[in-house]
Amino acid sequence: MTTQPPADASLIPPPGCPAHGLGPDGLRRLYGPEAEADPMGLYEKLRGEHGAVAPVLLHGDLPAWLVLGHRENLIAMRTPSTYSRDSRRWTAFQENQVAPDSPLMPMVAWQPLCVFADGAEHKRLRGAVNDSLGMFDRRGIRRHVTRFADQLIDGFAAAGSVDLVSQFAEQLPMLVMTQLLGMPEEYGPRLVEAARDLMKGTETALASNDYVVTTMQQLVERKRVAPGPDLASWLLQHEAELSDDEVMQHVRLVLIAANETTVNLIADTLKMVLTDHRFRANLSGGHMTLPDALDQVLWDAPPLSAIPGRWATGDTELGGQKIKEGDLLLLGLAAGNVDPAVRPDLTTPLYGNRSHLAFSSGPHECPGQDIGRAIAETGIDILLTRLPDLQLAVPEDELRWTSAWLSRHLAGLPVRFTARRPKPASAAETTAEVAAPVPAAAPVAAPEPLPVVEQAQRRSWWSALAARFRRK
Incomplete structure (x- = not known):
């Protein structure tokens, strides 16, 4: 829920108090109620005050630089020789300024991961991740999404109403990911809770991270003995010879990153479908597709608001700011x-334009973005095909978000629709394989064209929505 300021001005905490938006030195905090109430408003304040790169404070009032400019972000992303991913370079770590129980630790403490490596070590680890993710067959992923989406929809189809965030968007990605990682699907609900909590930077983030790590360690131990067609097994078998700890850490990374980003992408795209007038106008004219809607959301509401981080390898300058060696860039x-x-004009549609920053860029660009898009696109497609008369059940201005230092999460999306009977179970859906191996060098390609009959079926919900919008 959005935090409202106290009505009594005497209760407002003074500058320097952790609850206030300003630190003792006047720098703006990226955490706390004020920052979380309106992160985009805070970003624009910082842009107005400092330009493309702004000094900010993170949890514990640790100094950092927030990169606000599109060009400046790309420079930091694409120049690892100047902006390293090795967090051990951080001055705050070297000077013991980061408390062991800091909520920043799960996201910034150095780990044997490709996202904390540069050069040859990054190439070794990232190559194993790319090759292993590339072994998933896109059709196999779609079968899993279809099966779990149908299961979720069957759970509320007869009710005629549902919260699409808590009962669909927050459940589907983790259910699919448990299969891709080689885990029992009953692990999903607890992992959803833990993965989201550690991303928020809360007081319980470390405990949640410990739960995820323990679960992943157990998974790797099982797969070392009994491998299968899944990410954990493929990483263990890769020629890069990753240690068990390296495999565990990368499986954890994929799980957390894929879940949070795909949950937000599904939720925000569904909100756009139901509320955005640009979407309605283009839908009625027949010009927008679901991939177009995803592209627009990735521009307007990227699944992660910010990414930590980059650490300066030496004194440099970015966006007019003098960056010191060891400084952290967010x-x-x-x-x-x-x-x-x-x-310059935020109302101009950006369908098909994928030069957004949502998946980062450069050597550390998100390796699983195609899988995330496949889960979101297929899941939303199935939902709208089965429930084509979805309508928002509350006024749009009553929708609320929860914000943390790295992401902004739609708290709920209550909708109503015509109640329907659950879909009869299909033997093909309940026996679908996790994945079919393909050559390791093959990338995850775009889905193959659907048969003509299936194309017509998939267009039906667009037609139904278009007709309803035209009647309004």
Whole structure:
């Protein structure tokens, strides 16, 4: 829920108090009630005060730089020789300024991961991740999404109403990911809770991270003995010879990153379908597709608002600011996507334009973005095909978000629809394989064209929605 300021001005905490938006030195905090109430508003304040790169404070009032400019973000992302991913370079770590129980630790403490490596070590680890993710067959992923989406929809189809965030968007990605990682699907609900909590930077983030790590360690131990067609097994078998700890850490990374980003992508795209007038107008005219809607959301509401981080390898300059060796840079994806230098008019549609920052760029660009898009696109497609008369059940201005230092999460999306009977179970759906191996070098390609009959079926919900919008 959005935090409202106290009515009594005497209760407002003074500058320097952790609850206030300003630190003792006047720098703006990226955590606390004020920052979480309106992160995009905070980004624009910082842009107005400092330009493309702004000094900010993270949890514990640790100093960092927030990169707000689109161009400046790309420079930081694409220049590892100047902006390293090795967090051990951070001055705050070297000077013991980061408390062991800091909520920043799950996201910034160095780990044997490709996202914390540069050069040859990054190439070794990232190559194993790319090859292993590339072994998933897109059709196999779609079968899993279809099966779990149908199961979720069957759970509320007869009710005629549902919260699409808690009962659909927050459940589907983790159910699919448990299968891709080689885990029992009953692990999903607890992992959803833990993965989201550690991303928020809460007081319980470390405990949630410990739960995820323990679960992943147990998974790797099982797969070392009994491998299968899944990510954990493929990483263990890769020629890069990753240690068990390296495999565990990368499986954890994929799980957390894929879940949070795909949950937000599904939720925000469904909100757009139900509320955005640009979507309605283009839908009625027959010009927008579901991939177009996803592209627009990735520009307007990237699944992660910011990414930590990059650490300066030496004294340098970025966006007019003097960056010192060991300084931490936080990549502002949401802020960079609305940089006036690249988007002077935020109302102009960007369908098909994928130069957004949502998946980062450069050597550390998200390796699983195609899988995330496949889960979101297929899941939303199935939902709208089965429930084509979805309508928002509350006024749009009553929708609320919860915000943390890295992401903004739609708290709920209550809808109503014509109640329907659950879909009869299909033997093909209940026996679908996790994945079919393909050559390791093959990338995850775009889905093959659907048969003509299936194309017609998939167009039906667009037609139904278009007709309903035209009647309004």
